[in-house]
Amino acid sequence: MAPDMTCGEAVEVNRAALLEGLPHGFLGRRGGVSRGEVAGLNVGLGSGDNADHVAENRARAVAAVQPGAQLVSVYQVHSPDCVTVGGDVWTDERRPHADALVTDRPGLLLGIVTADCAPVLLADREAGVVGAAHAGWKGAIGGVTDRTIEAMEALGARADRIVAAVGPCIAQASYEVDEAFFERFCKDDAGNARFFKPGRKSHHHFDLEGYVAARLEAGGLAAVERLRLDTYAEPDRFFSFRRATHRSEPAYGRELSLIGLG
Template sequence: MLEIITSAAIPMRHGFFTRKGGASSGIFSGLNCGFGSSDQAEIVAINRARVAEAMGVGGAHLLSVHQVHSPDVVTVTGPMEDRPRADAMVTRLPGVALSVLTADCQPVLFADPEAGVIGAAHAGWRGAMEGVLEATIDAMTALGAHRERISAVIGPTISQAAYEVSEEFLQNFLSEDQGNARFFTNGQNGRYQFDLPAYGLHRLRAAGIGHAEWVQRCTYSDPERFFSYRRTTHAAEADYGRLIACIRL
């Protein structure tokens, strides 16, 4: 059976899907929804069909983008023939599900229920720093959403305890804002631990939206439920699965 994490902050149909309930096997065991992986394409298609069914849409209406760690947002106004290069989508179109794929980065779902406007963003450290979260909010307001009514929920992502980074990584954030030091703690051997979800929440709240939260699930530390790029790297595995997060009106 599929396992879907939801939040009371978003009253429309949505979910952060775990790896449970999928058809993939081996290192992709479970619900791998990434065509960019080396998993069998027909198996990934089966997994995505299960997600579409759970979201109550046809397979062609489970929309996604070709993610490139950018601040770029696509406004969906009708059928999408392909996957544009971007890292977020917004819409007020009923009957379609917006989705993003992650394997440690932040999947973020947005909603203004009163305006009937939703969004989904893929926000790793680079995309978050370059403004993908704020760009998603701006695109939603262009469709009629009100900033103070928007709720945003960060799904399963890598936690600070599992996210070791270099001095160069730290300095990159400090050069943007010295206040970013609060998202780092000292690690071992001159390394640091970065709090990605806390940084995401900071960016969301600074953007002036009504509510922002994290579901408090770490992708790295729970291999039974979540895929993790970093865990795969540490284990010297050949590839990794992708988790999917979706929202629809």
């Protein structure tokens, strides 16, 4: 059963210490107008929710983080691809297929949606460049965070000045995977075994947050912060694809993570 959400509840904004002073936030499901299984602040354009509810939720999210800013998002496909947002901003209907975006333009609010995958927000304050990435396991192992750093550097950022935060995502205790999943990561890098703990027979528990943070750290960033919030374990605060699947729910919502330049 979906949590009882009320329209009068405030939008919950989880912030990172490393990004203090910048308009940013990792949002959950509190503070929206959606009903039913996707009750709350569902921002998923492809979630099957009432379009007016999704639009209102997105407007509330922007108002909670950077009032008056223009939200920019991409059509996420679990890829490593990153796009740069310049002067010409696309509409929701013409979003490019990608899983990360960067900009050096004030007034834009970069947004990525998740429902267990790891949202990553990045910034180089000195260069005036920010980025946002959607790191599910496919995008993470494919190098979506590496591509995001490269795109930020192309705008004048430097890796050793970039700080990044990994927001709410499914935690290791909640994320059981099979042997083939484990072997795929270990084949890519034998050292990836450290991100797995034994589960039931022929299964493992994967530390997505730890893996994404390690990829960021390997990129030579100034600092990386983990919010350590488990989307699966807190149904009153976050949407979760895996939780909805385990409960045989017909739909699941998406949460939004945002960053911009003041």
